[in-house]
Amino acid sequence: ETGVTQSPTHLIKTRGQQVTLRCSSQSGHNTVSWYQQALGQGPQFIFQYYREEENGRGNFPPRFSGLQFPNYSSELNVNALELDDSALYLCASSLGQPDEKLFFGSGTQLSVL
Amino acid sequence: RKEVEQDPGPFNVPEGATVAFNCTYSNSASQSFFWYRQDCRKEPKLLMSVYSSGNEDGRFTAQLNRASQYISLLIRDSKLSDSATYLCVVNYPYGQNFVFGPGTRLSVLP
Numbered sequence: 001e002t003g004v005t006q007s008p009t010h011l012i013k014t015r016g017q018q019v020t021l022r023c024s025s026q027s028g029h030n031t032v033s034w035y036q037q038a039l040g041q042g043p044q045f046i047f048q049y050y051r052e053e054e055n056g057r058g059n060f061p062p063r064f065s066g067l068q069f070p071n072y073s074s075e076l077n078v079n080a081l082e083l084d085d086s087a088l089y090l091c092a093s094s095l096g097q098p099d100e101k102l103f104f105g106s107g108t109q110l111s112v113l
Numbered sequence: 114r115k116e117v118e119q120d121p122g123p124f125n126v127p128e129g130a131t132v133a134f135n136c137t138y139s140n141s142a143s144q145s146f147f148w149y150r151q152d153c154r155k156e157p158k159l160l161m162s163v164y165s166s167g168n169e170d171g172r173f174t175a176q177l178n179r180a181s182q183y184i185s186l187l188i189r190d191s192k193l194s195d196s197a198t199y200l201c202v203v204n205y206p207y208g209q210n211f212v213f214g215p216g217t218r219l220s221v222l223p
Contacts, residue, residue, distance in 0.1 A: 033211070042117075042200055042213035043157065056210050090156055101147065102211060104156035 003027060004093050006105035013081050014113050021076040021108045023091030029103070031055070031096035032074040034066060037088040037107075049074055050096050086112045116140060117214035119201050125220045130191045134217050136184040136201030145204035146177055148186050150197045151216065157200055160186075191221045 003026035013019050025032050031050045035043035045058035049068035063079040072093070078085060088109050092102035119136045126132050138146075146163035161168065163175040163184055174187040184201055201214035 035213075040215075042215045045210060045212065048210065058210075101159040101162070102157075104158070106156050 004091060004103050004105035006089075006091050006108050008108060009106070010109045010111075012111045012113065015081055015083060017081050017112075018077065018079045019081060019110065021078075021089050021091075021110075022073070023075070023093075023105055024073045025091075025093030026103050029093035029095055030072050031094045032068055032072065033092045033094070033102065034074070034076045035090040035092065036060075036085075037090060038084075039087075043090055046076065055096075081112045083112050086110060115215075116212045117201055117203050119199075119214040120217045121215075122217040123220060124217065125222060126191055127222050128191060128193060130221075131187065131189050132191055132219060133188075134186045134199050134201070134219075136186075136214055138182050138184070138201075138203045138212075140203070140205055141179075141182060143182075143203045143205055146184050147202040147204075147211075148173075148175060148184075149200040149202055149213075151200055152197050157213075160199070188219075191219075193221050193223060195219060196221045 005024045007022045033048040034046040037043040046060050047057040048055045052068045065077045068074045088107045090107045091105045094100045117138050148160040149157040150160045151157040161170050163177045167176045172189045176185045198216040198218045200216045203212050
């Protein structure tokens with residue numbers, strides 16, 4: 001086990017709704033990254049938080065937003081859900097160094113109907 | 114052109130076979146390179162880092178060619194348990210921005 005926990009494990013929403021996904025990082029890790037993985041594709045980088053500040057963002061619209069808390073846990077918020085937002089959302093924690101490996105949680109499977 | 118490209122797969126091989134996966138990346142400033150393994154409906158897990166001199170971990174060998182911007186993974190004596198999707202991962206400079214390839218699925222058959 002990686003020590004990274006995500007909640008909920010599964011979620012069903014309808015188009016236009018808002019969703020919040022949560023992630024608790026591994027003890028001692030100050031960096032959290034979020035990824036979206038559509039079926040049959042590799043994970044796509046959404047954004048990264050380092051010590052409560054956004055530290056890089058992928059090609060996702062502003063309706064994808066996040067937070068990191070003082071204990072380094074993190075939230076991913078998605079507003080105005082679209083059908084294409086259906087995917088596995090993965091959280092990964094690390095120490096923030098370029099050659100550090102990522103420790104992934106088991107993900108949240110989001111279905112938008 | 115995609116930032117990280119991999120063999121499209123799937124690869125179906127018998128037990129005991131040797132199989133090689135290829136990966137190319139577009140950003141010459143990339144700093145770190147990895148292979149991750151992802152089982153069906155599970156999270157990715159680090160298989161091995163890839164170093165310029167090449168590195169080996171048991172039945173797995175990874176190679177990096179910076180001049181050609183090419184990474185490879187060789188699996189010898191394939192086991193049924195090697196069946197998974199193999200993700201090539203490249204870390205871009207200025208932060209821990211990991212870019213994943215689309216993955217290559219491997220099925221090892223009895």
